[in-house]
Amino acid sequence: SAVISQKPSRDICQRGTSLTIQCQVDSQVTMMFWYRQQPGQSLTLIATANQGSEATYESGFVIDKFPISRPNLTFSTLTVSNMSPEDSSIYLCSVEGHPSGANVLTFGAGSRLTVL
């Protein structure tokens, strides 16, 4: 079974709508990270989500646009709100330390969003 499961794998969305991406880990982890990968680009960190506290957002990303939930140590969601075509990207969830060891990030397979 997969270490990190992301849903949906891909989706096509209409402008102005919102979509929630789920990330499920098969083991309890302290820190979960959400990344965005725009077409042909590298990965950019959106926010860090720790269980029991509000997510910490990177410069250029705000909670109103990318609300994150972290209800327990194995699950997180990222919502992309009021989408525009510029939000078309792959969104990746990652965790630290499982199963590749401390200080190593393991990634989910990503969720490819296309906004029309």
Added chain:
Amino acid sequence: AQTVTQSQPEMSVQEAETVTLSCTYDTSESDYYLFWYKQPPSRQMILVIRQEAYKQQNATENRFSVNFQKAAKSFSLKISDSQLGDAAMYFCAYRSTGANSKLTFGKGITLSVRP
């Protein structure tokens, strides 16, 4: 802020040959971690190899090895005996040792393998 630079956007290698992918980084820290990740068309990010900055010995993982030059802030990846399955985007990444530190990626390089 730390930066990671991959100046080569694309490279090509003949199957069974050796290829080296370049990466440089900028940091004022003395201890940190460096990584190479592979992203095939399936888009799954896969850890290829990692290096702790305090270790002088270059990391190796089967056909993959690095040339870590701390003073020059250089971290290149050598792939030996290239295989068709090595074709992918490769990302160099940096992470400091501090709590809650983030992983900073380079722009990536697309590697193609010619049969």
